[in-house]
Amino acid sequence: MVNFIEGGVCAAQGFQAAGIHVGVKASSSPDKKDLALIVSDVECAAAAVYTSNVVKAAPVHVDMAHLADGKARAIIANSGNANTCAPGGEENAERMCAAAARAVGCRAEDVAVSSTGVIGQPIRIDVIEAGVPALYAALSHSSEGSDAAARAIMTTDTVKKEVALETTIGGKTVRMGGIAKGSGMIHPNMGTMLCFLTTDCAISPAMIKTALLETARVSFNRISVDGDTSTNDTCIVLANGMAGNQFIAAKGPDYDAFLEALQTLCVELARKMASDGEGAKHLITCHVQGAASEKSAEIIAKSVISSTLTKAAIFGTDANWGRVLCAMGYSGETFDPDKVDVHFASAAGDIAVCEQGRGLPFDEDLAKKILTEHDVEINITMGEGDGSCTCWGCDITYDYIQINGDYRT
Amino acid sequence: MVNFIEGGVCAAQGFQAAGIHVGVKASSSPDKKDLALIVSDVECAAAAVYTSNVVKAAPVHVDMAHLADGKARAIIANSGNANTCAPGGEENAERMCAAAARAVGCRAEDVAVSSTGVIGQPIRIDVIEAGVPALYAALSHSSEGSDAAARAIMTTDTVKKEVALETTIGGKTVRMGGIAKGSGMIHPNMGTMLCFLTTDCAISPAMIKTALLETARVSFNRISVDGDTSTNDTCIVLANGMAGNQFIAAKGPDYDAFLEALQTLCVELARKMASDGEGAKHLITCHVQGAASEKSAEIIAKSVISSTLTKAAIFGTDANWGRVLCAMGYSGETFDPDKVDVHFASAAGDIAVCEQGRGLPFDEDLAKKILTEHDVEINITMGEGDGSCTCWGCDITYDYIQINGDYRT
Numbered sequence: 119m120v121n122f123i124e125g126g127v128c129a130a131q132g133f134q135a136a137g138i139h140v141g142v143k144a145s146s147s148p149d150k151k152d153l154a155l156i157v158s159d160v161e162c163a164a165a166a167v168y169t170s171n172v173v174k175a176a177p178v179h180v181d182m183a184h185l186a187d188g189k190a191r192a193i194i195a196n197s198g199n200a201n202t203c204a205p206g207g208e209e210n211a212e213r214m215c216a217a218a219a220r221a222v223g224c225r226a227e228d229v230a231v232s233s234t235g236v237i238g239q240p241i242r243i244d245v246i247e248a249g250v251p252a253l254y255a256a257l258s259h260s261s262e263g264s265d266a267a268a269r270a271i272m273t274t275d276t277v278k279k280e281v282a283l284e285t286t287i288g289g290k291t292v293r294m295g296g297i298a299k300g301s302g303m304i305h306p307n308m309g310t311m312l313c314f315l316t317t318d319c320a321i322s323p324a325m326i327k328t329a330l331l332e333t334a335r336v337s338f339n340r341i342s343v344d345g346d347t348s349t350n351d352t353c354i355v356l357a358n359g360m361a362g363n364q365f366i367a368a369k370g371p372d373y374d375a376f377l378e379a380l381q382t383l384c385v386e387l388a389r390k391m392a393s394d395g396e397g398a399k400h401l402i403t404c405h406v407q408g409a410a411s412e413k414s415a416e417i418i419a420k421s422v423i424s425s426t427l428t429k430a431a432i433f434g435t436d437a438n439w440g441r442v443l444c445a446m447g448y449s450g451e452t453f454d455p456d457k458v459d460v461h462f463a464s465a466a467g468d469i470a471v472c473e474q475g476r477g478l479p480f481d482e483d484l485a486k487k488i489l490t491e492h493d494v495e496i497n498i499t500m501g502e503g504d505g506s507c508t509c510w511g512c513d514i515t516y517d518y519i520q521i522n523g524d525y526r527t
Numbered sequence: 528m529v530n531f532i533e534g535g536v537c538a539a540q541g542f543q544a545a546g547i548h549v550g551v552k553a554s555s556s557p558d559k560k561d562l563a564l565i566v567s568d569v570e571c572a573a574a575a576v577y578t579s580n581v582v583k584a585a586p587v588h589v590d591m592a593h594l595a596d597g598k599a600r601a602i603i604a605n606s607g608n609a610n611t612c613a614p615g616g617e618e619n620a621e622r623m624c625a626a627a628a629r630a631v632g633c634r635a636e637d638v639a640v641s642s643t644g645v646i647g648q649p650i651r652i653d654v655i656e657a658g659v660p661a662l663y664a665a666l667s668h669s670s671e672g673s674d675a676a677a678r679a680i681m682t683t684d685t686v687k688k689e690v691a692l693e694t695t696i697g698g699k700t701v702r703m704g705g706i707a708k709g710s711g712m713i714h715p716n717m718g719t720m721l722c723f724l725t726t727d728c729a730i731s732p733a734m735i736k737t738a739l740l741e742t743a744r745v746s747f748n749r750i751s752v753d754g755d756t757s758t759n760d761t762c763i764v765l766a767n768g769m770a771g772n773q774f775i776a777a778k779g780p781d782y783d784a785f786l787e788a789l790q791t792l793c794v795e796l797a798r799k800m801a802s803d804g805e806g807a808k809h810l811i812t813c814h815v816q817g818a819a820s821e822k823s824a825e826i827i828a829k830s831v832i833s834s835t836l837t838k839a840a841i842f843g844t845d846a847n848w849g850r851v852l853c854a855m856g857y858s859g860e861t862f863d864p865d866k867v868d869v870h871f872a873s874a875a876g877d878i879a880v881c882e883q884g885r886g887l888p889f890d891e892d893l894a895k896k897i898l899t900e901h902d903v904e905i906n907i908t909m910g911e912g913d914g915s916c917t918c919w920g921c922d923i924t925y926d927y928i929q930i931n932g933d934y935r936t
Binding site for chain 1: 848
């Protein structure tokens with residue numbers, strides 16, 4: 119039903135995007151893009167989820183106001199400066215929206231804004247305002263537009279994160295796509311990154327919001343890079359209705375199809391973010407089944423992927439399943455450790471390392487081979503009930519320390 | 528009132544200790560001590576606090592049973608194997624107690640046992656049992672005994688942790704001392720390490736338990752190395768009454784003096800554990816004042832010292848105070864970010880970096896000099912109330928990753 123396609127945020131009808139270098143990032147290298155714009159040809163229904171951090175970036179406050187009416191036309195975003203705890207933060211965020219609105223020809227209130235980068239330093243609003251006309255001129259309906267925008271929101275990301283898919287809703291082809299930036303400061307919590315999603319589906323703001331909340335719960339909120347929840351995390355969806363499907367204003371089969379597509383899209387983006395965690399060499403997928411409930415399975419799986427010791431063991435391709443059990447044990451959930459089985463798996467094989475809470479003799483060479491793959495799985499079976507959940511994380515490496523030991527310079 | 532002295536667990540009257548190599552640790556090097564014994568000349572009142580991890584090591588289960596009557600004579604402990612999730616775990620832990628009891632000449636139920644090291648592998652009970660007579664023969668009332676025991680419980684610790692002090696209670700000189708091992712898998716939670724404390728104070732088991740719980744709350748539970756709570760964490764106090772002070776059976780001035788001394792002792796041991804966190808180059812002390820309550824201050828200070836990003840910034844001597852605010856913000860506490868001031872301080876100076884939630888221009892060279900010291904402070908003032916708290920942590924380094932990437936081999 120759902121097929122992955124090319125095009126990112128430009129895959130859906132009527133969306134353009136661009137990304138250029140204007141000078142927010144210190145480097146003057148032209149490939150250090152730092153300003154992105156996404157524009158719909160027509161007004162969109164819009165919804166967003168934001169960081170749960172008490173310290174919220176200025177753009178988050180502005181978006182909460184601008185998107186309160188469930189409508190938007192465009193998103194402007196910069197990398198290089200988070201515009202958080204910085205003098206004149208909200209005023210500068212508003213000025214970014216106003217500059218975009220002047221170029222697009224819409225109200226400033228119909229523009230959303232995001233920033234990512236260093237905290238506490240004044241954002242160079244002058245170079246942003248000066249750069250917006252060139253940014254607008256660079257807009258493209260083609261996949262190049264999405265590609266440029268995806269690159270312009272990268273900070274320590276090593277690869278751009280871009281996904282698109284198409285599905286059928288009420289007999290019509292509906293497309294949706296997204297770009298995201300992740301890397302550091304990522305931990306399960308509402309909206310844990312910058313993520314911009316576009317779709318040509320015809321759907322009400324209320325139903326998008328419902329679908330987005332349900333989707334964030336099973337995608338972005340189930341990844342962790344380092345346990346830190348950023349001040350700027352934002353996920354925004356724009357839906358312009360150009361697919362011509364019957365307007366979705368309530369739950370039903372069409373909503374279900376939309377939700378399935380949105381979840382597929384966001385799980386893929388979430389996996390890409392975990393996989394490209396700062397310095398990461400491994401994507402770690404933790405499946406828990408047989409837990410007392412889905413919630414319990416989620417808490418346990420999150421505890422495993424968030425455990426610094428487990429992350430270090432995977433970095434060292436060390437099948438140290440004791441750390442997995444330990445992380446389950448301090449998750450806050452109660453369970454019988456004597457009913458826990460643990461397997462490590464990857465494309466190189468599957469190996470049982472713990473049965474009924476006790477270590478099994480196992481082939482260390484095979485275990486090492488399994489854990490040497492980029493994508494590794496920690497598969498846990500409990501004897502508590504039928505709750506299951508999958509969470510994603512990454513290993514912790516020397517590079518993570520290096521990247522974060524001197525981030526500001 | 529309280530003076531630090533030498534002697535560790537042998538500082539108090541009537542306590543002997545020893546530590547030798549028997550072969551639990553893989554290395555056959557004679558300085559790889561791996562078995563420790565602490566014995567009181569007479570029966571002691573005893574109390575303990577244990578890990579909150581659902582997955583508890585076999586010795587923890589055994590101690591819970593043996594110390595339920597509030598009495599003990601001796602503690603036997605090994606490093607090199609945690610005896611957790613291992614076949615025959617409780618049977619082997621009981622055999623360790625029985626071996627010690629035979630040598631000491633007491634009931635096995637009056638011996639406590641602890642293990643630390645790798646999880647999930649059978650402990651070499653044969654070499655432990657064979658080694659106990661030599662261990663008993665090595666017992667000494669002198670500080671050499673405590674030194675040997677302190678070394679025998681080390682795993683990845685780089686320095687032994689040993690503290691002792693004397694105070695006056697009811698006109699009598701009372702001594703107390705402790706040895707501890709820490710390093711990895713340390714996070715605020717009940718009893719987060721191995722720690723053995725001895726005192727010649729005359730005090731009831733119930734009052735020791737009360738004092739130990741109150742002390743753990745403000746010492747061991749306020750340190751974090753990596754956020755992982757071990758399956759084996761245990762802190763045991765033995766009090767043999769030989770100081771001849773009036774028996775403490777209720778709260779009052781004598782209990783207060785005992786509590787003050789115990790807290791001083793344990794805060795010092797906790798600081799030593801944080802300072803020697805695996806691979807750590809810095810002890811980070813976070814003072815929070817002006818919080819809504821002590822509890823709120825504690826939650827915020829813990830969040831700061833536990834933040835992987837803040838830890839990486841300190842490793843990089845990068846005055847990235849934005850990460851401090853960010854970690855405060857996701858602590859779960861609500862507060863007004865616009866009332867937060869942040870200073871970095873050390874023996875090299877004190878620098879204000881954030882005032883009323885906004886970045887201050889500051890001397891980067893001085894900041895770097897301050898953060899280059901081993902002991903650094905993050906001092907936070909909030910405008911919420913009069914709650915204050917101090918927590919201790921360490922930076923995260925390349926060495927942490929290396930140590931934990933290949934721990935089992």
